[in-house]
Amino acid sequence: MNVWGNNIKLSVFGESHGIAIGMAVDGLPAGESIDVNEIRREMMRRAPGHDPFSSARHETDDVEILSGMKDGFTTGAPVCGLIRNRDARSGDYDGTLRPGHADWSALLKYGGYADMRGGGHFSGRLTALLVFAGAMAKQVLRRRRVNIYGRIAAIGGAVDADSPRDEEDWRSFSSSRFPASREAAASMSRAMETARADKDSVGGVVEAVAYGVPGGVGEPFFASLESIAASMLFSIPAVKGVEFGAGFRLADIRGSESNDAIVIKDGAISSPTNNCGGILGGISNGMPIVVRAAFKPTPSIEKSQRTVDPADMTEKNTEIKGRHDACIVPRAVPVVEAGLALSVLDCMSAGRGFLPA
Amino acid sequence: MNVWGNNIKLSVFGESHGIAIGMAVDGLPAGESIDVNEIRREMMRRAPGHDPFSSARHETDDVEILSGMKDGFTTGAPVCGLIRNRDARSGDYDGTLRPGHADWSALLKYGGYADMRGGGHFSGRLTALLVFAGAMAKQVLRRRRVNIYGRIAAIGGAVDADSPRDEEDWRSFSSSRFPASREAAASMSRAMETARADKDSVGGVVEAVAYGVPGGVGEPFFASLESIAASMLFSIPAVKGVEFGAGFRLADIRGSESNDAIVIKDGAISSPTNNCGGILGGISNGMPIVVRAAFKPTPSIEKSQRTVDPADMTEKNTEIKGRHDACIVPRAVPVVEAGLALSVLDCMSAGRGFLPA
């Protein structure tokens, strides 16, 4: 289902080559000042065509807010945002099952009725909707002293081991056009360049962090911060792995290393490390929330690939021509940030509004 | 919230040292023959005390089915299963914030009212409820030719690179007491032994696979098979990472390697590889569903750790005495299998029951 959230409700709709894509988000508090230019800036961070490795498709991604706002403030009613597909091509989908795309599984599910032009409802273009909703969530959160940052942790095997040290460091990373340390950025660029030269593509890892989330946000079990955020992040096309804190690395180390020591710092309970990514038992402990998402390489490549024509069930080769990202990871940074922002907002909006006795 | 699922609804309740833990699962079809002995066998696979590295706590985990079954068949009403806490100790929780446990975050959320004896509602003991529900799900699925298997992929840095080749191979792995290849099992055992000798613990990775899931199961976006399964698996205490197919490894390789070629095999569309873990665009493609979950090391260790006494906000050291697993990973295999089974069942139960025109 295309509806997400327990306490806020996000609905998304639209196809890559349809009339428009859009989203409606309900549950934002009334009276929140929303800066639409900030939404646009976030959209620009995700938009293609701003770096040499991204698709040449011209997406203005111009946002139209149809409801839920008045005089620059949220009204409490659902906010619908629409993005017209101005650059939509009329071209038809020829039925080829493109390896790595949803064509195969969609054929099995929808029996040929799905609109697969440009990936249709499965297109990465729909992540613009997450960025849209996330840009609003970020503004609501910032007013509660919660800030979200993101960076490129790895591309095509080039890992940026130089993690930001503190919020200041994250802020400067995050505002950069290519949020990675200089050295890693060079390796990553090389990985993307050689992939593009080889008519190939590369994936990578995006890391996002939420500073300022108060302790006590989240729930044990199925509404754990991890469950909520993972259900959001795995809805991003191309994400195949999600980890919190030290994540998979915890499988390699000892409890005495993995457990974050608990200390008093500036009069408050704190920890010198954050292997738990700010989440214990599904609930925030006041440390920064840290999440990483692994992106598979863009499946659209010009290299020849083996596939099947389902019309006559014959094998054939396919070369996917056109405007493709050699790597979507740089553009995915604001998407993962948006996913984290929405997740934190959903959990922070949980319950008990009227209840304090 | 302690309720999970879109099409089946699983509710869990209970605390480690309370009267009982239990679960209710709704949405199972009526008329399903359920073998309670099979539930018990699955519970035994998770129960502690069956290997030298697990807690010595004697949990009979004897299951009592209170509702939803008649004469061995599901009735269509919710099935409630109860497990009495026979071995519960009356001891009280002394308020220490044990590093790596939920004590810290729970204190912030519940203000000291949570029952944290033995971990309370956050205890790994509650995963017995997932195994309980999962054992029913497995039987329902098996009747639809869907089978779930699991294995230990890594413990304490010892990786089992020898992945099962096919369903036959998985079956023999899965039925083993220690489902890993012989060589890897030896390294894993050493890792656990030395950790125990050091009053320490280790984590690891569990892999589970679902064979026979038809194509077309799942949805794009928020009800993707990945979102659903991740929301379940991240509710398992100690899980800090989840990946599907080749997962995080996809971040290191090229699109031409990561894309699974599409071929005709035995007259059907298939693929020689399965980097996508049987899921494209959130929807199954008919290949096996493959998921891995990373477990952090057991946080309860006897080694001295720095912590805080929240009563007087002073730092102190703590050594956690008692019956602890040096590694919970072997016991976690049936838990991850159960989580996958429930996720697949939830997605396979989706919609349109009466609808075929």
Place this chain on the structure above:
Amino acid sequence: MNVWGNNIKLSVFGESHGIAIGMAVDGLPAGESIDVNEIRREMMRRAPGHDPFSSARHETDDVEILSGMKDGFTTGAPVCGLIRNRDARSGDYDGTLRPGHADWSALLKYGGYADMRGGGHFSGRLTALLVFAGAMAKQVLRRRRVNIYGRIAAIGGAVDADSPRDEEDWRSFSSSRFPASREAAASMSRAMETARADKDSVGGVVEAVAYGVPGGVGEPFFASLESIAASMLFSIPAVKGVEFGAGFRLADIRGSESNDAIVIKDGAISSPTNNCGGILGGISNGMPIVVRAAFKPTPSIEKSQRTVDPADMTEKNTEIKGRHDACIVPRAVPVVEAGLALSVLDCMSAGRGFLPA
């Protein structure tokens, strides 16, 4: 929250005097042929200005489908429908708490941030969205031999005791411009005329029925057909009562009268009466589903009313000038039908899609 449904998900958004109102419905099967002209015809039945008692507002209610359809068929992705507010007046809401409107409660909830022009998100205009979604649901249902009909059961105290006898009778009623028996229609018209002459308004009762719903649809408890349909119908502004079958009248009679006898008819289990409205224990029994919704009189009246100006907390009188319906009941018939259609479709779409063993 503005999202409804367990198995289909309907999201609505928009305000009376905003840019547009819209809805997204997810969970419709793929490959359903949808006749957009039929949607328009249903919208016309609800649109104002077609009878002398309705608002003079010119609503073209022209529908724009933005997603989820291709070549006249559903694709399986969410269908977003948009209705532009061409006739929106730019006038502002002056803050008066109009008796019977949501102004009072919205002020308390949203602290003055709600867009209350023309009723804003609370406006009856948003019921066009239910009709839009319902018109699609009806087409999906008709293909499964389920048909929905509606009639005016009462207006301003004038009751139409002459209930349709069978599906044929319902069909001819339903297709009429004023779906009531001739005699009752005359009394109802008089009630509306005199109300209008008195600068007043009247309410009434709408009845809807679903023929062809197979037995076994619905669930006990919270997903009972009654719970689902009531949760939908009570979301219609002005609805203050909902009853199924003989409804409140059952409070006056004996069990021996109220129980529907069970007989064999044409080889199938049937009943000569239908006091239960086709629902026993929350589940359909194969008889027609019968529901009635009570509408309060239109709160917008020109008669002078006592109210409060919240700006200075003084009492004052208000007369609501403008284009108001003396009675919305005739226009509400397709809305109640739509609510019933969506409810039946949601319940019929429940679970177990892949499950038959």
Place this chain on the structure above:
Amino acid sequence: MNVWGNNIKLSVFGESHGIAIGMAVDGLPAGESIDVNEIRREMMRRAPGHDPFSSARHETDDVEILSGMKDGFTTGAPVCGLIRNRDARSGDYDGTLRPGHADWSALLKYGGYADMRGGGHFSGRLTALLVFAGAMAKQVLRRRRVNIYGRIAAIGGAVDADSPRDEEDWRSFSSSRFPASREAAASMSRAMETARADKDSVGGVVEAVAYGVPGGVGEPFFASLESIAASMLFSIPAVKGVEFGAGFRLADIRGSESNDAIVIKDGAISSPTNNCGGILGGISNGMPIVVRAAFKPTPSIEKSQRTVDPADMTEKNTEIKGRHDACIVPRAVPVVEAGLALSVLDCMSAGRGFLPA
């Protein structure tokens, strides 16, 4: 599905003649003192055998709390309450489709697998679970100055026109064993007596009211207070109608009568009447929330009724012997109160817990 609520989650399970019935409620705040004796007193109000018109079945309804409570306080984890079926008879259900019962529809849904002994999961006995959860909700609400009261508004056509005037009046009504005005109580008793003498049964109407609900609780559309409460109340077996405020009576009157005038009283916005039942646009306005539920007569009657034996599809007569209520309405008062309490609590728990900027 047997799970209810957006912000609290109530799961119910069990069958009339099974081992036990139970419920789990999640989302209650931690640190709430819960008086178990008060739960027992509420259970006693619903229990049969306390008036001459109720079933002679001896239900001790003794409650066992398995989780979520410690030292008399809620812990924040789900509270599971269990009621053993001590008086369960081992007798089997003979397959007769009892008119007015769920036997017919359950047969169609569950194909003979449902446990229909004593009504099984459809039994009115399960309403004890709502009373259980409701008794906790009432205590949580009372601490926030919200109080719930109930009365018998009608039985078998005998209407109590003498509605309580204010909260004081409601309180004295509510604490009475037979909460109706003296005169009406006499008529109601006669209706029940003659029905019993005729081996028949009668239904009636229960009214409940919530005093002290702050303005601004609820949402427009699908999470309206009316939608939420109706979805709960229609899950009570035998309820076939629900109305708020003046309800169906509003269909007979003019807007000028139905609109509640808005005035200043004691410095606050108030109204001399409450036809809207404290709800405008789905949101509370600070006036008492008023709801009425219509109960059909108990379907179990000794009078001979026509029915069908599905085994051989023959018509036959049935007389339902045994311990039956001639009228369940007096016992239903605490059930409706519980339903209203849970609904108000769910809506008051909505969102924005951490959000105040």
